[in-house]
Amino acid sequence: xxxxxxxxxxxxxxxxxxxxxxxxxxxxxxxxxxxxxxxxxxxxxxxxxxxxxxxxxxxxxxxxxxxxxxxxxxxxxxxxxxxxxxxxxxxxxxxxxxxxxxxxxxxxxxxxxxxxxxxxxxxxxxxxxxxxxxxxxxxxxxxxxxxxxxxxxxxxxxxxxxxxxxxxxxxxxxxxxxxxxxxxxxxxxxxxxxxxxxxxxxxxxxxxxxxxxxxxxxxxxxxxxxxxxxxxxxxxxxxxxxxxxxxxxxxxxxxxx
Amino acid sequence: xxxxxxxxxxxxxxxxxxxxxxxxxxxxxxxxxxxxxxxxxxxxxxxxxxxxxxxxxxxxxxxxxxxxxxxxxxxxxxxxxxxxxxxxxxxxxxxxxxxxxxxxxxxxxxxxxxxxxxxxxxxxxxxxxxxxxxxxxxxxxxxxxxxxxxxxxxxxxxxxxxxxxxxxxxxxxxxxxxxxxxxxxxxxxxxxxxxxxxxxxxxxxxxxxxxxxxxxxxxxxxxxxxxxxxxxxxxxxxxxxxxxxxxxxxxxxxxxxxxx
Numbered sequence: 001x002x003x004x005x006x007x008x009x010x011x012x013x014x015x016x017x018x019x020x021x022x023x024x025x026x027x028x029x030x031x032x033x034x035x036x037x038x039x040x041x042x043x044x045x046x047x048x049x050x051x052x053x054x055x056x057x058x059x060x061x062x063x064x065x066x067x068x069x070x071x072x073x074x075x076x077x078x079x080x081x082x083x084x085x086x087x088x089x090x091x092x093x094x095x096x097x098x099x100x101x102x103x104x105x106x107x108x109x110x111x112x113x114x115x116x117x118x119x120x121x122x123x124x125x126x127x128x129x130x131x132x133x134x135x136x137x138x139x140x141x142x143x144x145x146x147x148x149x150x151x152x153x154x155x156x157x158x159x160x161x162x163x164x165x166x167x168x169x170x171x172x173x174x175x176x177x178x179x180x181x182x183x184x185x186x187x188x189x190x191x192x193x194x195x196x197x198x199x200x201x202x203x204x205x206x207x208x209x210x211x212x213x214x215x216x217x218x219x220x221x222x223x224x225x226x227x228x229x230x231x232x233x234x235x236x237x238x239x240x241x242x243x244x245x246x247x248x249x250x251x252x253x254x255x256x257x
Numbered sequence: 258x259x260x261x262x263x264x265x266x267x268x269x270x271x272x273x274x275x276x277x278x279x280x281x282x283x284x285x286x287x288x289x290x291x292x293x294x295x296x297x298x299x300x301x302x303x304x305x306x307x308x309x310x311x312x313x314x315x316x317x318x319x320x321x322x323x324x325x326x327x328x329x330x331x332x333x334x335x336x337x338x339x340x341x342x343x344x345x346x347x348x349x350x351x352x353x354x355x356x357x358x359x360x361x362x363x364x365x366x367x368x369x370x371x372x373x374x375x376x377x378x379x380x381x382x383x384x385x386x387x388x389x390x391x392x393x394x395x396x397x398x399x400x401x402x403x404x405x406x407x408x409x410x411x412x413x414x415x416x417x418x419x420x421x422x423x424x425x426x427x428x429x430x431x432x433x434x435x436x437x438x439x440x441x442x443x444x445x446x447x448x449x450x451x452x453x454x455x456x457x458x459x460x461x462x463x464x465x466x467x468x469x470x471x472x473x474x475x476x477x478x479x480x481x482x483x484x485x486x487x488x489x490x491x492x493x494x495x496x497x498x499x500x501x502x503x504x505x506x507x508x509x510x511x512x513x514x515x516x517x
Contacts, residue, residue: 133341
């Protein structure tokens with residue numbers, strides 16, 4: 001029994017230590033941004049990497065999510081003659097929940113993994129130490145631009161995903177389920193409030209920060225060679241995905257109550 | 258303390274462990290201004306760790322590291338940033354930035370570290386590439402397009418670009434053929450002399466050590482077991498040095514066949 005409790009305690013302490021290290025890493029990177037030099041070109045490069053190059057995968061996922069949502073809602077709502085609610089369900093689900101979560105998960109897989117691999121490779125080939133010897137703070141140069149870009153870019157990406165997802169629902173509803181286009185669009189707008197979209201964008205900003213933070217943190221702390229980099233890439237994607245779902249619940253509880 | 262007698266680098270009682278493994282166990286060594294000190298020792302004896310401690314990339318658990326008489330252990334913020342301006346470093350694998358062109362690698366410390374205008378930094382980078390025997394056309398290539406020897410030369414050009422007071426060379430000839438290794442050794446001697454810099458090199462290549470060192474120190478089991486002028490290395494009277502210099506399997510140094 002004591003052995004079991006000791007094991008649980010050790011796991012809990014290890015969790016607290018890991019959380020502390022992550023928090024300190026983020027705090028040091030953010031504090032580095034309070035004083036010059038700043039690297040706006042690197043932020044722009046990361047915005048293009050995260051935003052522009054993720055558009056196809058996020059757009060395609062959002063399109064099919066909106067289409068499936070319309071189909072599923074129809075099969076459920078038609079049982080009690082509530083088909084007219086489909087447009088509202090699609091738009092609210094996309095803006096408040098599915099847009100941010102799906103975009104966050106897709107970006108975690110595409111961008112978080114790439115960040116961890118790039119920074120991890122730099123770590124194991126001494127490039128991060130080289131930055132320090134060249135009077136350049138690695139946190140300020142490598143991590144902060146990615147955190148800022150993640151924070152700013154995912155909301156824009158989610159806005160596009162929202163529109164595409166709603167369009168997917170519109171396509172299925174009008175061409176397959178026989179809805180009147182004007183009526184569908186009217187219902188889409190009728191119950192949508194500005195705060196539904198804004199709260200979704202707040203979620204997206206948090207998710208973007210999480211993806212960039214986990215990619216940078218695991219890459220920065222890579223050890224060993226190729227195996228270590230591969231491992232940190234896996235950790236970056238898995239931890240970002242889990243944190244996105246955890247924070248999705250916490251933010252939903254905080255924003256939509 | 259008399260300024261002229263103050264060593265450029267003074268290391269005293271430095272200890273560093275990784276988990277249960279004690280890598281540095283009370284290292285004491287001085288390096289005078291303008292001197293070229295080479296630290297020899299087998300793989301895994303802590304040579305790179307010692308250099309990283311002096312550079313401030315690793316923090317020792319105990320001991321003192323003074324640069325120009327100033328204590329540097331625990332130094333942070335602006336003081337650490339100012340200290341880093343004194344250093345240049347050639348890493349074992351080059352550690353060139355893949356995403357940048359060669360001239361941008363060489364000019365990196367000037368542009369990002371010292372805020373120099375890109376055009377001026379590029380001119381200096383081309384000059385430094387010429388100093389290590391590379392033409393301006395190489396400046397436009399990516400590191401991945403270069404051979405191992407050329408990468409070492411670019412890394413050397415980057416290490417000297419900001420004309421540092423202290424330059425560290427980590428295994429500068431590892432992985433190179435003997436001719437290219439000799440080219441790098443000569444470049445190191447030439448660059449260090451021209452800059453009037455203090456140099457600390459770590460290597461297990463005795464040919465390289467004899468060519469670039471004014472003084473040699475041997476690190477074994479986390480301690481300096483011998484140091485003296487390069488001319489004395491072949492008759493040091495130290496059994497550790499003798500075994501290492503002559504590359505004998507038998508002797509007081511027992512190689513670890515398993516990682517600790």
